[in-house]
Amino acid sequence: MLRLSGVSKIYPGKNPVHALNNVSLNVPSGIFGLLGPNGAGKSTLMSIIATLQRPDRGSIHLGEIDAFASPREMRAKLGYLPQDFGTYPGASAEELLHYFARLKGISNAAEREHQIGTLLEMVNLDAAKNRPVSDYSGGMRQRFGVAQALLGHPKLLIVDEPTAGLDPAERNRFNQILANIGENTAIILSTHIIEDVSNLCRRIAVINQGRIMAEGDPEKLTASLSGQLWQALVDRERADQISKSGQLVFRRIHRGLHLVVIQSETQPAEDFTPKIPDLEDAYFLAVLQKNDGGN
Numbered sequence: 150m151l152r153l154s155g156v157s158k159i160y161p162g163k164n165p166v167h168a169l170n171n172v173s174l175n176v177p178s179g180i181f182g183l184l185g186p187n188g189a190g191k192s193t194l195m196s197i198i199a200t201l202q203r204p205d206r207g208s209i210h211l212g213e214i215d216a217f218a219s220p221r222e223m224r225a226k227l228g229y230l231p232q233d234f235g236t237y238p239g240a241s242a243e244e245l246l247h248y249f250a251r252l253k254g255i256s257n258a259a260e261r262e263h264q265i266g267t268l269l270e271m272v273n274l275d276a277a278k279n280r281p282v283s284d285y286s287g288g289m290r291q292r293f294g295v296a297q298a299l300l301g302h303p304k305l306l307i308v309d310e311p312t313a314g315l316d317p318a319e320r321n322r323f324n325q326i327l328a329n330i331g332e333n334t335a336i337i338l339s340t341h342i343i344e345d346v347s348n349l350c351r352r353i354a355v356i357n358q359g360r361i362m363a364e365g366d367p368e369k370l371t372a373s374l375s376g377q378l379w380q381a382l383v384d385r386e387r388a389d390q391i392s393k394s395g396q397l398v399f400r401r402i403h404r405g406l407h408l409v410v411i412q413s414e415t416q417p418a419e420d421f422t423p424k425i426p427d428l429e430d431a432y433f434l435a436v437l438q439k440n441d442g443g444n
């Protein structure tokens with residue numbers, strides 16, 4: 150339903166940044182995960198889809214709507230929860246939602262009342278609707294942000310790193326709400342939290358340095374690595390050696406030792422055991438591709 154074709158964006162300046170490089174994507178309904186490390190280009194892509202900035206090249210269509218020929222029509226069909234959004238000190242959630250609803254053109258008071266009531270319940274903020282949003286916890290603010298983005302029944306919801314900084318319980322609550330919304334609305338979820346994408350998304354894309362490095366069904370992406378991954382717990386010196394071998398998928402500290410995961414057709418050494426691939430492996434391999442000369 151959302152189609153991106155050849156989208157490129159350079160931030161000009163003394164050292165121009167090629168934030169997006171020929172990005173083409175088809176985003177079907179359901180929750181679509183956009184994964185990438187810091188600086189990969191996720192926020193740039195989200196804000197371009199939300200028509201807040203224009204790409205240098207490329208096109209975006211939502212159904213029949215050409216986003217850049219008809220940005221107003223596009224905006225009417227989408228809701229956007231940016232990475233950081235400000236609120237007005239002292240204004241309650243309910244007051245702010247009324248304000249945003251009017252801005253979105255929901256001029257009928259009864260309709261506004263109905264939508265706001267339904268959304269406050271959907272994001273579990275009904276009991277807190279009279280409290281100032283500026284006093285909310287991080288998780289409550291994000292849930293408020295979702296309610297605000299869903300005013301006007303958008304066909305597409307864009308959420309940019311919504312769970313960054315939330316504690317595990319709040320993150321769970323937020324993801325549960327996204328899953329419920331995703332049953333009826335297309336969602337693009339940008340994040341660097343692989344676990345969230347793994348739990349929520351039926352399709353994903355991995356972006357790094359402005360390029361799409363992998364795309365598809367997470368299960369198929371991981372299944373394609375079956376039989377190729379090996380893991381071992383080693384000391385730092387050996388982990389350093391393995392890191393230089395060119396086979397390393399990733400390493401991390403595990404119980405004071407170094408867990409290394411490598412890609413190899415055959416068992417690399419006696420202490421390596423086969424690893425069942427997961428989305429984290431697929432993610433790191435996709436990001437690594439770039440360093441192998443994908444540019």
Ligand SMILES: Nc1ncnc2c1ncn2[C@@H]1O[C@H](COP(=O)(O)OP(=O)(O)OP(=O)(O)O)[C@@H](O)[C@H]1O
Binds near residue numbers: 160185187190193194
């Ligand atoms: N307004 C801007 N001017 C210049 N460069 C920018 C601007 N916004 C982003 N960039 C650069 O463009 C690249 C992509 O940034 P972007 O914020 O889109 O990435 P991201 O994947 O959302 O990162 P993060 O996970 O850290 O939020 C980065 O190198 C960033 O420094």
